[in-house]
Amino acid sequence: MKKEISRKFCVAPMMGYTTPYARKLYRILSKNSFLFSEMIATKSLIYSKNRENIIDNDFNNPVALQVGGSEIDELKKASEIAIDYNYDEINLNVGCPSKAVQKGSFGACLMKDKILVRNCIEALQNERIEATLKCRLGLGRKLNYEFFEEFIDEISKTGIKIIYVHARNAILSGISPQANRTIPPLNYDFVKRIKNKFSKITFILNGGIDNLDKARSLLEEFEGVMVGRLIKNNPFILKDVDNKIFKETTRLIDETVINNYFEYIRPKLGIESIFRLLSPLLHIFFSVPHGKIYKTKINDYMKDQKINLIEDLLMKFINEKNLT
Numbered sequence: 001m002k003k004e005i006s007r008k009f010c011v012a013p014m015m016g017y018t019t020p021y022a023r024k025l026y027r028i029l030s031k032n033s034f035l036f037s038e039m040i041a042t043k044s045l046i047y048s049k050n051r052e053n054i055i056d057n058d059f060n061n062p063v064a065l066q067v068g069g070s071e072i073d074e075l076k077k078a079s080e081i082a083i084d085y086n087y088d089e090i091n092l093n094v095g096c097p098s099k100a101v102q103k104g105s106f107g108a109c110l111m112k113d114k115i116l117v118r119n120c121i122e123a124l125q126n127e128r129i130e131a132t133l134k135c136r137l138g139l140g141r142k143l144n145y146e147f148f149e150e151f152i153d154e155i156s157k158t159g160i161k162i163i164y165v166h167a168r169n170a171i172l173s174g175i176s177p178q179a180n181r182t183i184p185p186l187n188y189d190f191v192k193r194i195k196n197k198f199s200k201i202t203f204i205l206n207g208g209i210d211n212l213d214k215a216r217s218l219l220e221e222f223e224g225v226m227v228g229r230l231i232k233n234n235p236f237i238l239k240d241v242d243n244k245i246f247k248e249t250t251r252l253i254d255e256t257v258i259n260n261y262f263e264y265i266r267p268k269l270g271i272e273s274i275f276r277l278l279s280p281l282l283h284i285f286f287s288v289p290h291g292k293i294y295k296t297k298i299n300d301y302m303k304d305q306k307i308n309l310i311e312d313l314l315m316k317f318i319n320e321k322n323l324t
């Protein structure tokens with residue numbers, strides 16, 4: 001049975017960041033945010049020996065497993081795996097523009113073939129898990145609402161209930177994946193129009209939401225928002241989400257968050273790379289002013305696997321900058 005889950009505030013899937021470890025930290029900081037895994041290629045999901053480390057869930061629900069793929073049998077298996085690992089949702093990535101992903105015939109290039117995407121969603125659908133889609137507005141430098149509407153119209157035939165829209169086009173050649181998150185212009189209006197047209201589908205708005213006040217005001221028009229880089233750069237933003245977005249009384253979040261997180265990752269040292277274990281916390285050194293001096297020290301400690309010193313340094317930084 002599928003549970004009724006709020007997707008009012010979602011943390012976007014981000015490769016290299018929304019690892020099982022990051023999700024543990026995010027969940028300590030916010031009880032209600034809806035979380036995503038990184039995109040995982042269906043082949044890795046099915047065949048990788050490292051699968052446990054990639055998709056471990058550890059009851060950080062509500063959470064979606066995002067997959068990249070377009071082979072029907074693999075997608076069916078991916079859905080079963082997501083159920084086995086207690087995910088609430090399986091999501092198909094139709095937004096990643098990278099060359100490697102295009103070569104594997106998945107990601108944003110699938111927007112060229114709406115029938116194939118429809119078949120992919122049907123393959124993921126299973127009565128025990130919600131199958132959803134994350135897509136862009138279209139492809140190339142020109143925005144074209146009719147293209148977007150025809151695409152969604154085809155997908156709507158699957159009975160899909162939730163679609164996340166990164167509200168800009170993907171440009172498949174000539175610019176990097178990173179530039180594909182800034183150069184194609186955002187257009188929230190297309191998402192507004194599409195949600196009015198397809199009232200049975202919940203559209204979650206993504207792209208350029210760079211503070212919680214903006215998220216809150218967009219929630220007056222949209223049923224849900226999805227936020228990526230804001231959280232990547234400073235996960236401590238999440239400590240205000242339950243209060244500001246879900247109107248719950250504020251829980252006390254203090255430096256024990258860091259202790260809890262380090263308790264969780266310490267036994268994983270040696271099994272998982274120290275960078276992956278620390279990556280959810282490292283970006284704050286870039287995003288908070290004057291953090292770079294700390295970053296250099298942390299890098300040295302990481303090389304020598306000095307986890308206790310890293311914890312002390314992080315604690316000092318977080319207290320100094322009043323992040324909790």
Ligand SMILES: Cc1cc2nc3c(=O)[nH]c(=O)nc-3n(C[C@H](O)[C@H](O)[C@H](O)COP(=O)(O)O)c2cc1C
Binds near residue numbers: 166
């Ligand atoms: C480092 C990084 C990795 C990303 N990896 C994924 C991914 O695995 N799957 C996906 O659908 N989108 C991925 N994205 C795109 C985000 O999910 C999101 O759509 C995009 O960053 C726009 O949202 P924002 O403006 O709130 O950051 C990634 C973005 C970043 C910054």
